[in-house]
Each structure stands twice: as structure tokens, then as C-alpha cells.
Amino acid sequence: MFYELASSSWGEEEIRALQRVIDSGQLTIGDHVRRFEDDFARKFGVRHALMVSSGSAANLVGVAALFYKKDRPLQRGDEVLVPSISWATTYYPLQQYGLRLRFLDVELESLNMDTSQLERALTPRTRMVVAVSILGNPAALDRIRAFCDRHDLYLFEDNCESMGASLNGKMCGTFGDICTFSTFFSHHISTMEGGVVATDDTELYHLARSMRAHGWTRDLPEDSTIFDKRPDDFFEAYRFILPGYNARPLELSGAVGIEQLKKLDTMVEIRRRNAALFQSLFANDERFIIQQERPGARSSWFSFTVILNPALDIERGTVMRAMKEADIGYRIITGGCFLRHDVVKYFDYDTVGEIVNANIAHDRGFFVGNHPRDLTSQLERFHQVLDRAAARRRGSVVSV
Numbered sequence: 001m002f003y004e005l006a007s008s009s010w011g012e013e014e015i016r017a018l019q020r021v022i023d024s025g026q027l028t029i030g031d032h033v034r035r036f037e038d039d040f041a042r043k044f045g046v047r048h049a050l051m052v053s054s055g056s057a058a059n060l061v062g063v064a065a066l067f068y069k070k071d072r073p074l075q076r077g078d079e080v081l082v083p084s085i086s087w088a089t090t091y092y093p094l095q096q097y098g099l100r101l102r103f104l105d106v107e108l109e110s111l112n113m114d115t116s117q118l119e120r121a122l123t124p125r126t127r128m129v130v131a132v133s134i135l136g137n138p139a140a141l142d143r144i145r146a147f148c149d150r151h152d153l154y155l156f157e158d159n160c161e162s163m164g165a166s167l168n169g170k171m172c173g174t175f176g177d178i179c180t181f182s183t184f185f186s187h188h189i190s191t192m193e194g195g196v197v198a199t200d201d202t203e204l205y206h207l208a209r210s211m212r213a214h215g216w217t218r219d220l221p222e223d224s225t226i227f228d229k230r231p232d233d234f235f236e237a238y239r240f241i242l243p244g245y246n247a248r249p250l251e252l253s254g255a256v257g258i259e260q261l262k263k264l265d266t267m268v269e270i271r272r273r274n275a276a277l278f279q280s281l282f283a284n285d286e287r288f289i290i291q292q293e294r295p296g297a298r299s300s301w302f303s304f305t306v307i308l309n310p311a312l313d314i315e316r317g318t319v320m321r322a323m324k325e326a327d328i329g330y331r332i333i334t335g336g337c338f339l340r341h342d343v344v345k346y347f348d349y350d351t352v353g354e355i356v357n358a359n360i361a362h363d364r365g366f367f368v369g370n371h372p373r374d375l376t377s378q379l380e381r382f383h384q385v386l387d388r389a390a391a392r393r394r395g396s397v398v399s400v
């Protein structure tokens with residue numbers, strides 16, 4: 001394909017790391033996963049990092065952990081404020097644990113939660129905000145953090161799309177009480193499948209660690225506050241304290257993760273160089289609304305979003321056909337507006353105000369890929385194709 005949505009970020013180092021693990025015979029979780037976790041925690045300046053089998057598993061284990069805290073656990077029926085655009089498995093654990101979701105619209109420019117709606121969304125049952133930085137672009141995490149602190153709410157930060165991004169010099173994925181990352185193919189680093197739960201809260205870490213492996217105590221330190229170790233080793237080896245999962249990663253993923261993490265900064269830098277070209281081609285063109293960073297934000301540019309200006313009569317189908325002919329891959333922005341999916345009928349939810357921008361992004365948006373390699377020819381071609389496909393309608397304003 002001329003311009004694909006995603007491509008491999010692996011080199012020789014990752015292949016050699018896989019081979020070493022295969023040669024060792026230890027394919028299930030072991031020292032490589034542990035080292036990846038240590039490297040990850042150091043890199044992001046968090047106390048604890050827990051590798052799991054996917055970003056979705058990170059969200060599941062993370063939400064589950066909040067239900068078993070000693071003080072102020074989440075409870076069924078509690079309300080959680082969520083953005084209307086995110087990935088499906090941002091929302092699923094919330095539904096599965098019986099939370100009531102309150103959806104807020106997004107900003108058209110950042111595609112992140114419209115935080116001006118937070119205060120009016122608050123009720124006596126509100127317990128948590130889920131913040132998602134969409135496609136590398138930092139959400140207003142400082143504002144959301146302050147809101148949560150003011151009202152004694154948990155902040156769950158789903159940072160699965162934005163590894164390497166920062167806001168006011170602080171890394172995304174370090175603002176939440178509990179934060180999650182994905183290392184799926186096409187993400188900023190790739191371990192095939194994989195995810196990380198990051199937190200400074202040792203109790204939450206121990207809960208998530210137990211949840212990751214059957215809800216047992218085996219991986220917990222003796223001084224953990226979430227259980228009292230008994231002297232009977234026979235029983236302790238298979239002692240279950242929480243209704244957990246098996247969300248463990250493979251050792252192979254840990255070994256690849258160690259190599260990928262070393263390359264993260266360089267890969268993000270290359271993504272940012274591509275982004276500078278994308279911006280120079282598309283900014284200040286009223287036909288196209290492209291994703292914007294808020295002041296103080298540094299996106300790690302997962303991809304390049306375009307929303308066809310709803311005030312202009314440009315048909316998305318025409319644009320998509322032109323991209324298809326030009327062999328350019330494109331797709332819906334993240335999962336589009338979640339409220340538009342059939343699965344929402346299983347949720348206990350409502351909306352806070354009107355959901356306008358998430359629907360515009362759903363109906364008039366798409367994204368093309370960003371990669372950790374130079375995309376000059378792809379982006380220039382993409383621009384030519386869009387410029388031509390949208391040219392006929394240039395300036396024909398319709399009412400919306």
C-alpha cells in the first residue's frame with residue numbers, strides 16, 4: 001500500500017530479543033516482563049507499572065482494582081463521567097462493574113472531553129472521571145485532575161493512545177490515580193499485544209497485580225496491606241482473595257517491550273516531524289479541521305485526523321473514494337461517537353448536554369496513519385488527493 005494506516009516499528013533488536021526468550025524456554029511471564037515493568041516505571045516516573053495482556057485488560061484490571069480498595073471503593077451504581085469519543089474497551093469495564101456512565105461531548109479541535117461541562121455533570125453520585133487523550137493529543141488533564149481533587153473523585157486516565165505525549169512538561173499517563181497504556185501493533189511502542197497499568201498507589205498496584213493473575217496472593221509481597229500472609233506455604237501458593245482474571249502478558253512481549261521502550265523518544269520525535277509537515281499542509285485551510293494541541297500540550301501524534309468542515313458542502317464519500325483510488329488507508333476516528341454503537345443499549349447511561357462535536361467527528365471525520373519513519377511523500381500525496389477531492393465544493397457554504 002502507498003500509505004498504510006500502520007506499520008511495524010521493530011528492528012533487529014526486537015527479533016533478537018524474541019529469539020533469546022525462545023531459546024530460554026521461559027515463554028510465560030518471567031524476568032523480562034518484570035524488567036520491562038521496572039524500565040517503564042522509571043521512564044514515566046511512576047512508582048508502579050504492571051504489564052498486562054492488552055490495553056483493554058489494563059482498563060479492566062484497573063477499574064476492578066478500584067472496587068476493592070479498603071477506603072472509598074467504587075460501588076455499583078456510582079456515576080462516572082466519560083468523553084463521547086474513545087475506544088470501546090474504555091467503556092466496557094465500567095459497564096461490566098455496574099457503573100452509570102454520563103457522556104460529555106468532545107471539543108472539535110482537540111477531540112478530547114469538553115471540560116467546560118464537568119461542573120454541570122456533577123451529582124452526589126459522581127465518583128470518577130475517565131480522561132482519554134485521543135490519538136496522542138493530551139486532554140485537559142490538569143483541569144480534570146483539579147476538578148477530581150476538588151470533588152474527591154477518582155481520575156482514571158486511559159492513555160492507551162498517547163504514550164510519549166505530555167502536558168506542561170508532565171507525561172500523559174501520570175495524571176490519573178490509575179493510568180493505562182496499550183502496546184498493541186500501531187501504537188507508540190508495540191509488543192504485539194500488551195498493555196500497562198501505572199499508578200503511584202501501592203494498594204491499587206497490589207490489587208491490580210492480584211487481579212492480573214487469578215486474584216491470587218502469590219505475586220504479592222509479604223507486607224502487602226491487601227492480605228495477611230499465613231504461615232502455611234501449601235495453602236498460600238494457591239490462595240485466592242479477589243475475583244480476578246488471567247490478564248498476564250507473555251514473556252515474549254516483555255522482552256520486545258524492553259527494546260521498544262529504548263526507542264520510544266526517537267520514534268515520537270519522528271512522529272512529531274511528520275506532524276509538523278501535516279500541519280504545514282493542512283492548517284489554515286477552512287475545508288479541513290485538524291487536531292489541535294492545547295497550550296502546553298505536546299502530542300505524540302498517533303495519527304492525523306481530518307474533519308471535513310460541516311459548514312462546507314464537501315461529501316465525505318467523495319473524499320474517501322479518492323483516497324481509496326490513491327491507495328491511502330483511512331479509518332474512523334478512534335471508535336467514533338460511542339453513543340452511535342449498538343452496544344450502548346446494554347449500558348446504564350445518559351448524556352450531559354447535547355452531544356454535537358462527537359457526532360460531527362463521527363459523520364465527517366477520518367484519520368490516516370502516522371509512523372515512526374519519514375512520511376514526506378505520503379503526506380504530500382495525501383494533501384494533493386484531498387485538495388483535489390474537496391476542490392469542487394470549495395467555498396460553497398451550507399447551513400448546519
Ligand SMILES: Cc1ncc(COP(=O)(O)O)c(C=O)c1O
Nearest residue numbers: 054055056087090160161182184
Ligand atoms: C483509548 C483506548 N483505550 C483502550 C484501548 C485498548 O487497547 P488494546 O487494543 O491494547 O486492547 C485502545 C486501543 O487502541 C484505545 O484506543
